Amino acid sequence: MLIEDLLYTTENSLIVQSLHSQLGVEPTNGDGFGVGWYDDRPTPGRYRSTEPAWNDRNLREVAGHIRSPMVLAHVRASTGTPVQLTNCHPFRHGPWLWMHNGGLAGFSAMKRDLLLAVAPQLFPHIEGSTDSELFFYLALTFGLESDPPAAVARAVGLIEEVGRQHGQQFPVQMTVATTDGDTLWAFRYSTEGRSRSLFRSTDISVLREQYPDNPVLHRLSDDARLVVSEPLGGLRGAWHEVPESTCIVIRHGQEEFLPFAPTVLEPVG
Template sequence: MCRWAAYRGDPIYLEELVSSPAHSLIEQSHCATRAKTATNGDGFGIAWYGDRPEPGRYRDILPAWSDCNLRSIARQIRSPLFLAHVRAATHGATRRDNCHPFVHGRWSFMHNGQISGFDRIRRRMESLLSDELFHARTGTTDSELLFLLALEFGLEVDPHAAIARAIATVESLSEEVCGDVLVRFTAAFSNGEALYAVRYATDDKPPTLYAAPLGNTLSYCLVSEPLNDDTDSWAEIPNGSMIVVNDRGLDAEPFLPEATARAA
């Protein structure tokens, strides 16, 4: 399983999540404590928002702990909203195009989880994309394809409904093609204004997700694992939840793909 961290609030240096804490994302890349695999060495990436609508991005296939540039970049870049990810590959080769976060226009997206039987339903998923979004795909991961599917389903207009429809579609295809369904999905995504996150699984074993304020009461970080040992400051996000961090702070609401798809 991958590990990731995201932040929205007053501008901070990326190092405050990526490299400085005792259990920073770089530390988690070789010593994760709340994942099935302790090592997440199949590449890394960061996406951050600044003065332009679209995010900046830096990705590489090196393990995060061995990239000589990552610590320097994280120490110099200051941003009010950023996503950072270290990868443990489940689908897709170790190459730069498969490293998170994925970016399209002003949107960025990163994911931790899996789709059982993805190789068998991938072509059906791709067939649902417009030509524009199909040709925007550069990698081979289930994560990037889920992101593009959400864009196809209206991520720009209604992020909750779009992600819910994308996952419900995957579940329907898995049932039809494979005869069973297993989706584990913990993701963060942003349009440069709000930060969104979802924790969901069909088997009640979703990848972990925690939230904590950082600085003032309107600034929050969302992480796969707490960044320090101050356990009282970290709230575990329940399965079946969607988190929105915006100018009003952090809000949580239920996330139910099947119910949303039936109501659409």
């Protein structure tokens, strides 16, 4: 898809959401942004900035010229960590990209315990100070590259155990998207059972028949799928909410829904 169609051309595009989020905790997401995409190179490209997404003219310029079969895009509202480039999503390790919406409650208190759980060979690659990036490296530690649902379940299990040791009743609030460029895994889960919003698109070929005059639909292939925090527009029947405690797996236009629950680990400490 053309990155411009994800960021700018729809009724409730990501740029609109960066200023006027309807379903997010914060209506304004102006603490930086990032876009990651795949092409024929072994690692994905990224463009990140600490500027508000709506105010970056270079983003507007490049978005109209980059096409990719897999795109991740994120606008940030900081939950307490600094506004700096290394804290902007998506995070990258090798061919993998990772984005997280939500937060880890009591992160400053449990940060040390979680950092010590990261595999020694991965630890030097942590660049920023966010809970989201540390979450990514915990998932990598637990085998993200071989079994993403199991790795994320183990990471969440560890975070919840450590969080409870530090007095947090509901340590995890998350929607997560991660990809190796070929398959997308998206998760919706929270310890409390009241997770941030997550939606998936309807089959594009069906929508194209329903809305033959919509130009964006005609620029997308039949197997295109979008997973978003908020619907990008108001087309009736275009969006379906992803259920609580679910992992959705999308590969080559095919969708699979898996129940998601944290894997309980041995207590830390």
